[in-house]
Amino acid sequence: MTAAPFPTALAPVKRVSLLRRFLRRPMGVIALFLFLIVVFLAVFAPLLAKFDPNHVDFNLVYARPGNGHVLGGDSAGRDLYSRLLYGAKTTLWGALITCVAGLVIGVPAGVSAGYFGGTLDRILTWISDALQSVPAMIVLLVVAAGSGQSFPVLMIALGVFLAPGYYRISRARAMSVRREPYIDAARVSGMTNARILRTHMMRAVYPPLVVQTALTAGIAIGMQAGLQFLGIGSASTPSWGQMMNDGFRNILSYPILLLWPSIILGVTVAALALMGSTLADLISVRAEQPTPRLRAKARQWMATPPAASDLPAREPSGMHAHQIENCALRVDNLRVGYATKAGLKEVVRGVSLDAAPGEVLGIVGESGSGKTQTSFAVLDLLPSGGTAVADGIWIGGKEVSRLSAKDRTALLGREIAYVPQEPLSNLDPCYTVERQLVEPLRRVHGMSKADARKRAREVLVRVGITDPDRVLRSYPHQISGGMAQRVLIAGAVSGRPSLLIADEPTTALDVTVQAEVLELLRELQREYGMALMIVTHNFGVVADICDRVVVMKDGRIVETGAVERIFRSPEDPYTAELISASLDDADGRHELDEAWAANGSSAAEGRSAAHAAGEDGAR
Amino acid sequence: MSGDTSPLLRVDDLVVDYRLARGVRFRALKGVSITVGAGECVGLVGESGSGKSTLGRALLGLAPVESGKVTFDGQDITHAKGTARRKLANDIQVVFQDPYGSLDPTMTVEEILAEPLEVTGTSKKQARAVVAEMLDRVRLPGDAVHRYPSEFSGGQRQRIAIARALVRRPRLIVCDEPVSALDLTTQATILDLFIDLQRETGVAYLFISHDLGVVRRVCHRTSVMYQGEIVESGHTRAVTEEPDHPYTRRLLLAAPVADPARQAERRAAWLGLRDSA
Numbered sequence: 087m088t089a090a091p092f093p094t095a096l097a098p099v100k101r102v103s104l105l106r107r108f109l110r111r112p113m114g115v116i117a118l119f120l121f122l123i124v125v126f127l128a129v130f131a132p133l134l135a136k137f138d139p140n141h142v143d144f145n146l147v148y149a150r151p152g153n154g155h156v157l158g159g160d161s162a163g164r165d166l167y168s169r170l171l172y173g174a175k176t177t178l179w180g181a182l183i184t185c186v187a188g189l190v191i192g193v194p195a196g197v198s199a200g201y202f203g204g205t206l207d208r209i210l211t212w213i214s215d216a217l218q219s220v221p222a223m224i225v226l227l228v229v230a231a232g233s234g235q236s237f238p239v240l241m242i243a244l245g246v247f248l249a250p251g252y253y254r255i256s257r258a259r260a261m262s263v264r265r266e267p268y269i270d271a272a273r274v275s276g277m278t279n280a281r282i283l284r285t286h287m288m289r290a291v292y293p294p295l296v297v298q299t300a301l302t303a304g305i306a307i308g309m310q311a312g313l314q315f316l317g318i319g320s321a322s323t324p325s326w327g328q329m330m331n332d333g334f335r336n337i338l339s340y341p342i343l344l345l346w347p348s349i350i351l352g353v354t355v356a357a358l359a360l361m362g363s364t365l366a367d368l369i370s371v372r373a374e375q376p377t378p379r380l381r382a383k384a385r386q387w388m389a390t391p392p393a394a395s396d397l398p399a400r401e402p403s404g405m406h407a408h409q410i411e412n413c414a415l416r417v418d419n420l421r422v423g424y425a426t427k428a429g430l431k432e433v434v435r436g437v438s439l440d441a442a443p444g445e446v447l448g449i450v451g452e453s454g455s456g457k458t459q460t461s462f463a464v465l466d467l468l469p470s471g472g473t474a475v476a477d478g479i480w481i482g483g484k485e486v487s488r489l490s491a492k493d494r495t496a497l498l499g500r501e502i503a504y505v506p507q508e509p510l511s512n513l514d515p516c517y518t519v520e521r522q523l524v525e526p527l528r529r530v531h532g533m534s535k536a537d538a539r540k541r542a543r544e545v546l547v548r549v550g551i552t553d554p555d556r557v558l559r560s561y562p563h564q565i566s567g568g569m570a571q572r573v574l575i576a577g578a579v580s581g582r583p584s585l586l587i588a589d590e591p592t593t594a595l596d597v598t599v600q601a602e603v604l605e606l607l608r609e610l611q612r613e614y615g616m617a618l619m620i621v622t623h624n625f626g627v628v629a630d631i632c633d634r635v636v637v638m639k640d641g642r643i644v645e646t647g648a649v650e651r652i653f654r655s656p657e658d659p660y661t662a663e664l665i666s667a668s669l670d671d672a673d674g675r676h677e678l679d680e681a682w683a684a685n686g687s688s689a690a691e692g693r694s695a696a697h698a699a700g701e702d703g704a705r
Numbered sequence: 706m707s708g709d710t711s712p713l714l715r716v717d718d719l720v721v722d723y724r725l726a727r728g729v730r731f732r733a734l735k736g737v738s739i740t741v742g743a744g745e746c747v748g749l750v751g752e753s754g755s756g757k758s759t760l761g762r763a764l765l766g767l768a769p770v771e772s773g774k775v776t777f778d779g780q781d782i783t784h785a786k787g788t789a790r791r792k793l794a795n796d797i798q799v800v801f802q803d804p805y806g807s808l809d810p811t812m813t814v815e816e817i818l819a820e821p822l823e824v825t826g827t828s829k830k831q832a833r834a835v836v837a838e839m840l841d842r843v844r845l846p847g848d849a850v851h852r853y854p855s856e857f858s859g860g861q862r863q864r865i866a867i868a869r870a871l872v873r874r875p876r877l878i879v880c881d882e883p884v885s886a887l888d889l890t891t892q893a894t895i896l897d898l899f900i901d902l903q904r905e906t907g908v909a910y911l912f913i914s915h916d917l918g919v920v921r922r923v924c925h926r927t928s929v930m931y932q933g934e935i936v937e938s939g940h941t942r943a944v945t946e947e948p949d950h951p952y953t954r955r956l957l958l959a960a961p962v963a964d965p966a967r968q969a970e971r972r973a974a975w976l977g978l979r980d981s982a
Contacts, residue, residue, distance in 0.1 A: 275821035276794025601959035626961030668963035669918035
């Protein structure tokens with residue numbers, strides 16, 4: 087067994103539970119607090135209320151507060167305060183029954199329908215749709231009449247009508263999850279369908295169910311009050327709906343009777359809705375977004391001149407090969423930082439590079455080296471929370487780092503163009519290729535519709551698409567990944583930019599398509615005399631297309647040089663390591679097995695440990 | 706490598722059809738035959754859409770087999786379903802390409818690795834011991850068990866996926882592009898891990914990849930697939946160094962080599978082949 091190529095212990099990770107994050111939201115805290123008060127009142131109603139809610143005292147008819155009766159009495163002489171508390175008990179109990187019924191019916195059905203699909207899915211969905219189209223209130227009135235006004239039966243019936251909400255959510259989640267490879271892996275590891283449903287599927291469905299339950303409970307409480315208002319349910323069970331009915335009948339003489347149940351009902355339903363929406367917010371966003379204050383702080387921190395102590399870390403890395411006037415792109419001491427709770431995280435730490443027109447510059451590094459962040463900073467397209475600071479960024483000989491965001495955006499499509507890594511996810515599935523190519527030409531270059539279409543067709547032909555008219559009419563899902571990448575390249579060069587930035591343009595494609603795309607980029611770059619900045623982790627791609635290379639590691643440039651020199655005599659050991667990671671001249675399995683047989687296992691293991699030392703360290 | 710008399714896995718004339726819509730069928734495999742011996746690594750190379758992943762899925766019972774036969778250890782498993790298929794989990798496992806989608810994000814590493822064991826009724830304590838052993842085998846620290854997949858890098862996740870495939874001590878692992886989503890440096894380490902594990906445990910691999918360089922590194926024998934058919938098969942060295950079939954030659958020349966001068970030659974050769982085709 088080889089030694090662990092890997093820190094023997096992992097760095098501690100701070101996990102923040104959902105509850106903790108919920109409690110950080112003021113809205114969530116207030117809603118939860120109000121809801122807990124209602125729960126408290128309901129649970130301790132027998133202790134808190136001194137009077138029997140059904141006890142009739144004729145002195146108390148329409149009585150004002152006083153004499154131990156905190157809120158006074160109702161039209162029949164019963165203590166309002168007691169009725170309100172016992173009503174809370176009825177209300178919450180009913181909501182609980184409804185939610186449980188909805189969960190028990192809706193979730194297993196939804197998860198099975200989403201997981202198995204096919205006929206089962208069609209039948210269950212039909213039932214769910216049918217349930218939703220039936221007017222629930224009328225059926226509930228029938229149920230009430232048929233069941234002798236039994237409160238639990240009524241609440242269960244309401245749960246049946248709310249089950250489609252659970253059904254639809256569970257089904258949608260299950261459908262999206264069943265295509266995940268981990269479900270296939272579970273099947274391959276011999277798990278029964280029942281077990282997969284119980285574990286993986288339920289785990290995936292659980293978070294949205296929490297949200298749905300908060301909302302369902304709110305609806306259930308509203309419906310329940312409505313039924314009671316209409317006089318459904320046992321007269322001896324105190325409820326808010328009954329109290330509102332009483333208040334409504336006396337609204338002209340004693341409006342206060344309507345006030346109390348309305349307030350508590352409104353507060354309870356609102357609290358549940360707010361809890362639901364806060365939870366939905368938290369669940370949909372995995373990582374917490376930096377607050378505006380944090381962002382401002384990060385910007386300030388990035389902008390302040392470095393203190394003497396951190397100078398070494400803040401010195402620019404990399405170098406320039408051309409005069410500023412001759413550069414299509416020049417970057418001086420670029421730094422990119424992200425605001426996080428733990429403070430500022432600098433992902434690009436002082437990068438200087440340049441590229442002349444007609445030159446292909448490669449930026450090479452592993453994931454996390456900051457190569458993509460560098461290109462985003464040049465494009466001024468950093469994700470939210472990111473801040474870029476540079477001594478200067480020149481595009482086409484013009485300093486742009488101090489321009490406004492609007493002026494920077496104006497450069498896109500004219501001076502700079504961009505080719506992304508994932509071709510298909512960078513085309514909008516809702517629009518045809520034609521629309522996506524023609525719109526920018528009209529917007530950015532002010533072309534007429536006919537001119538723009540002509541130009542788009544020309545460029546498609548230029549990027550090697552033999553039937554441009556069919557492709558123009560197509561939607562993105564109708565074309566292959568390689569074709570989509572050609573379309574994106576066509577879109578990028580259609581505005582004749584002076585600088586093209588390609589971020590791992592071939593990583594998502596297989597080798598045959600990769601060769602085609604690289605060939606195309608090379609031809610276009612020569613034809614248009616553009617500077618091409620290509621971001622990649624593959625030294626084969628570098629050898630194929632680049633004139634000069636910048637090697638990045640941990641947000642800094644470790645080496646810059648002409649491509650022949652870098653391959654012939656890499657100065658930095660990291661560069662050498664990256665080059666040697668390519669499998670071109672590595673031993674094949676045949677040689678490895680021969681060496682292993684000859685030396686026992688030691689040689690092979692020594693090599694693999696050495697390899698591993700450079701790998702996937704701390705993140 | 707292995708006795709040709711009775712290979713561990715034998716696929717004969719396998720045909721797989723996908724139903725695209727009512728009445729529309731797409732033939733993904735058009736009669737494919739292949740064998741994998743015990744302790745052997747067999748590569749399956751081709752571009753996307755060539756049917757290489759479909760073959761892997763068909764062996765695992767995840768793709769609909771139209772005709773043909775899959776024999777594992779002398780037993781016909783072509784249409785194994787239910788209990789018979791679940792029993793095969795003892796012997797055949799899988800590692801997928803996507804290190805992000807192939808681990809349940811809501812489970813800790815321990816839960817992920819113990820799950821295949823719990824299915825077989827292994828006790829919690831025993832399962833924990835096996836999990837610790839497997840983490841060690843894939844060179845991950847023991848305190849990884851209480852973490853979630855999102856806390857690991859791509860290479861580390863792929864190690865976890867490999868450990869999950871190993872916990873039942875299978876005899877064959879179908880590796881479906883297990884390194885193509887990783888950085889080159891990480892690729893090299895994971896490939897070496899595959900080789901070491903094969904030597905330690907004697908497991909056989911069916912190794913699916915689009916990269917001839919990767920296949921050359923780990924596979925004893927290699928088959929090249931194109932449009933649902935195997936166009937060339939043989940010793941890996943022969944296939945990757947002196948390919949017979951023009952498609953294999955094109956595939957080989959399309960992969961860029963990390964040396965500018967040699968890549969210029971290779972590109973010229975590729976362009977020549979492309980333009981003559």
